[in-house]
Structure formats: structure tokens, C-alpha cells
Amino acid sequence: MIRINCPVCGSRDENEFTYGGDANVVRPAMDEAETGPWLDYVFMRDNPRGPHREYWHHVMGCRQWLMLERDTLTHEIGDCILARGVA
Amino acid sequence: MSEAVSALNHAEFDGLAHVREIGLQGMITLRGDLKTKAIKNAATKATGLSMPAMNCVETNEANGLCWMSPDELLVMCAYDEVGSTLAKMQKTLGKTHALAVNVSDARAVFQVSGPFAREVMAKLCPVDFSPEAFQPGLFRRSRMAQVPAAFWMCDEQTFQIICFRSVADYVFELLKAAAQHHSEVDYY
Ligand SMILES: [Zn+2]
16 A cells, blocks of 8 residues: 655555646746657656656545655655646 | 534444544634734634644533644534634734635544543544553544544543544544454553
């Protein structure tokens, strides 16, 4: 069972949270006219084996958006911080 | 004037623990930066309570203040006092960037009591309900099976649970199932 260390609430069961997407994705500049960068941004994701930075929402808790590192191989959760100000 | 009725109108169940819907409860959501003085004052002056610490609840005979998140408090008062409490809060808030809204009719409140209350709760929530970890004074937002719920303890053997009104029936069924006779686990 995964436990996530919410910076507000402390260690909580994973099923209070919902996955919010890959946190490595960076939105192109709004005046970007090429389709390539937008295609990458919307659809293309890496599928790494190992550490992965991702967004999670403590939806059934303090309702804050979080950014954390999860090892896709072991499900080990690394640093977990508020996403506010990061994205 | 229509008569206000709570979701399950005081439904009760007796089993491993006593479960009942407590009826109408006044509830006001207060959102804003909880570090702001006017917001703190709005909550404390209207209830006569001090600000709850993180993950905690403050209560007195009539009122309650629940810490919901870094930017949200739940103010509890008698159902028929919501109007006047809200007016007091709005006056204290003045032009502060904040939101105070009557949500009483959007919620339902249950009470689970008895020596096995902790067990009944533990069957439904991913929360450590051991007496060392969960005590009166703490306030917890979590889930109850498939729906969000928030709860605290009024005393060593009594839980008060808030859920959305739309799932009141579901929550009551959950609690009844978890509180079935002869279903004790004897964990705590
Ligand atoms: Zn949290």
C-alpha cells in the first residue's frame, strides 16, 4: 500500500489522493506556432522505469495539489511538496 | 414557508455501535487565507471559539470550528442561527478577500457511538483509529468507502461524521453494515 507524505496533512493512505499527471511536461510558449511542440505537450509522454516526477491531488484530504517523486518500479515515494509555485 | 428536514430525518440503527443521523446542523464554509486577521476574527468572534490548529477542531456547547485545509474552515452552529452567524461573519470580513457561504443543506451529519465506535469507523476509512493516534480534538478529512467524509470525536466513544447530503443514504448503509451485530474484530 502506498503512503504519501502530504506536506500539509502528513503521511496518508494513497487512496485519499488522485493522480494528476506527469510533472515534467512544460507547456510551450502561448505564441508557439509550430504544431510539433504542442503535439509533444498534449500527447507525448515518457514511460520511465524508475524515478518519475508527478502531480497528485489530495482530493479527499486538504485538497492541495502536490508534486512528488514516485519510483515506477518500486512505488517508493520520494520528496513531496506543494505544487503551488512550482508549475 | 417549507419545513427544513435533514437528509434521513434522524434515522437510527443499533448494532455493534449506535448510528444516528443527528438532523439539521448549521454549517458555514469560510474560505480565504487563514492567516489573515479578519478571517480569523470572523470565525472566532462569531463562535466564541479560538482558531483550530491544523487538523484539529474546536467546539463548545453551541458551535464548532473545523480546520479543513490551509484555506478553508468549517463553522458549525445551530441550524436556525446560520443567518445571524453568517451576518456577523460578513460584517467582520468587510472587504477582505474571502468567501462565507451557508452549506447546511448540502451536508448530512452522523454520529457513531459506543465501545466499538472506533472499530466501525476503521472498517470504512483508511485512518489509524487507535486511541494513541486518533483522539477527541482532532479533525480528519478522508474517505468513507467511496465517498469523501470528515469526522472528529466528541468523546472517547463518539464520532461525528460529515458527508455530502447526496450520499447520506449510502453513508448510512455503510455504517449499518460496519456496525452489524456480532461483527466485532476486537482490534482496538
Ligand atoms: Zn493533504
